[in-house]
Structure formats: C-alpha cells, structure tokens
Amino acid sequence: MEVVAIYGSPRRGGNSEVMMDTFLQEVNPSDRVNRIVASQLHLGFCRGCRSCENTGHCVQKDDMSQVVEFLLLADRVVVSSPVFFYAFPSSLKVLIDRIQVLWSRKYLLKEEMKPKKGFLLAVGATKGKKLFDGIILTTRFFFDGFGCKYSGECVFRGYDKKGEIADCRECREEIRQAACSFLG
Ligand SMILES: Cc1cc2nc3c(=O)[nH]c(=O)nc-3n(C[C@H](O)[C@H](O)[C@H](O)COP(=O)(O)O)c2cc1C
Structure with missing residues (x-):
C-alpha cells in the first residue's frame, strides 16, 4: 500500500508534525510512505489560467509534478495541519489550489483515478x-479533486506551544486508534 503524508505546518517539530508521526507509527512496515x-x-x-482544463497539465514546472505523481499512486492520503486564521497555512493552501490540475483531469477530461x-x-x-x-470543508473538496x-x-x-501535544496521552491514543482503522 502507498501512503502519502502531507505535513501542513511551516513549523518543523510542531504539534501537527507530532500528530502525523504518531499516526504513521501504525503503518505496516511493508507499506510505503511518501512524505x-x-x-x-x-x-x-495557481494563476487560474485554466490551461489545465484543456491539457490536463499545469503550465508551471515546479515541485507539483512530484506531488501529483505521489497522489495518483496513493492508496491512503493523510493531511496534518494547524489552523491558521480558521484556514490552512498558506503553503499548504498553495498545494491544494494546484490540485486544480487533477480536478480538471477527473471532471473535465474524464480521467479514471485510482480510488483512495x-x-x-x-x-x-x-x-x-x-x-x-x-479546513474540514476544504479537505473534503481537496480530496475529491x-x-x-x-x-x-x-x-x-x-495546543499552541511547539510539540506540546506529545504530552497528551489521550490525543496520541485517539490518533493511534484512528490510524489503525484507517490504514487497516
Ligand atoms: C499565523 C498563525 C495563525 C493562527 N491562527 C489560529 C487560529 O485561527 N485559531 C487557533 O485556534 N489557532 C491559531 N494559531 C495557532 C496554531 O494553530 C497552533 O499553535 C498550533 O498548535 C500550531 O501547530 P504546529 O505546531 O503544527 O505549527 C495560529 C498560529 C499562527 C502562527
């Protein structure tokens, strides 16, 4: 199984990273995780140029091609993020907007996608x-794309201080249980 883990925070070692790493501890060693x-x-x-609606490709050549490759291959996708002003941090939102290329392939160009x-x-x-x-609503539509x-x-x-959620036993247990049923 291919798992894609998307870390949303610009703060390394922070709470959402602790949460993701707790979740990923439940991944079977024979599965692959692309971080x-x-x-x-x-x-x-995203420039909103709409080129991808006709071509299925983005006019910008950057790290998004690697992201797209990982997501198309994935069986499971996990996003872990803090809330910034009731939304996602801007670096994650840039990635989400660039998923328009896959949305276009799926909905306009009728490309079949591996279910995940x-x-x-x-x-x-x-x-x-x-x-x-x-962010729940945004994630639903991001995933659907x-x-x-x-x-x-x-x-x-x-939880605000860097990594303090690691001290919450119940949080880690809730994450572990969710991971087991999601990955199983
Ligand atoms: C720019 C910025 C905006 C934030 N906006 C919110 C917010 O709207 N609501 C909230 O409860 N916390 C907000 N926070 C706090 C973070 O969500 C919180 O510190 C979180 O634990 C950070 O996770 P991380 O350690 O993975 O980065 C904000 C923090 C930053 C830096």
Whole structure:
C-alpha cells in the first residue's frame, strides 16, 4: 500500500508534525510512505489560467509534478495541519489550489483515478466551536479533486506551544486508534 503524508505546518517539530508521526507509527512496515512537507516545496500559486482544463497539465514546472505523481499512486492520503486564521497555512493552501490540475483531469477530461481514502489531523490553539469547520470543508473538496474519499478526522483544541501535544496521552491514543482503522 502507498501512503502519502502531507505535513501542513511551516513549523518543523510542531504539534501537527507530532500528530502525523504518531499516526504513521501504525503503518505496516511493508507499506510505503511518501512524505510531503508543504512549506519546503517550491510551488508557484495557481494563476487560474485554466490551461489545465484543456491539457490536463499545469503550465508551471515546479515541485507539483512530484506531488501529483505521489497522489495518483496513493492508496491512503493523510493531511496534518494547524489552523491558521480558521484556514490552512498558506503553503499548504498553495498545494491544494494546484490540485486544480487533477480536478480538471477527473471532471473535465474524464480521467479514471485510482480510488483512495483520505484522513485529516488538525490542531489549533483556541477552543472555538467552529475552529475546524473551514479546513474540514476544504479537505473534503481537496480530496475529491483526485478521487480520494474523505474518511474522517482527529482534531485537537488548545495546543499552541511547539510539540506540546506529545504530552497528551489521550490525543496520541485517539490518533493511534484512528490510524489503525484507517490504514487497516
Ligand atoms: C499565523 C498563525 C495563525 C493562527 N491562527 C489560529 C487560529 O485561527 N485559531 C487557533 O485556534 N489557532 C491559531 N494559531 C495557532 C496554531 O494553530 C497552533 O499553535 C498550533 O498548535 C500550531 O501547530 P504546529 O505546531 O503544527 O505549527 C495560529 C498560529 C499562527 C502562527
């Protein structure tokens, strides 16, 4: 099985990275994990030029071709991210917008895509009721753009300091259990 892990935070070693690494501990050693750190990619933002609607390819030649290759091969996709202003950090949002190329292939050019499942891990510092509404909705449509079925999320409120979620035993247990059923 091919697993793609998308790290959404520009802060390395932070809470969402701890969450992702906890999740990935449940991956079977015979499976392959392709890791994508959004903030370390060289990606131009989507220009909205609509070229991909006719060609199925982006006019920009950058790290997105590797991302697309990983996602098309994937059986499982996991995104782990903090909430920034009730949305995704901008480096991850750039990647998401560039998925328009796969959306075009799927919906306009009628390309068949390997079925896959996706999962969201998310964390925020505050306790707002709607804290994760925005990124859950964005993730659903991001996943749908490349034939990936949204299969659930683990979200945690009230974590701000770098890596402090590692001290939360219940959080790690919840993530491990979710990973087992998602990857199984
Ligand atoms: C630019 C920025 C915007 C943020 N916006 C929010 C927000 O809207 N709501 C919230 O609860 N936390 C917000 N936070 C806090 C982060 O979500 C929180 O610190 C999280 O644990 C960071 O995860 P990380 O360590 O993986 O980067 C923001 C942090 C930054 C740096």
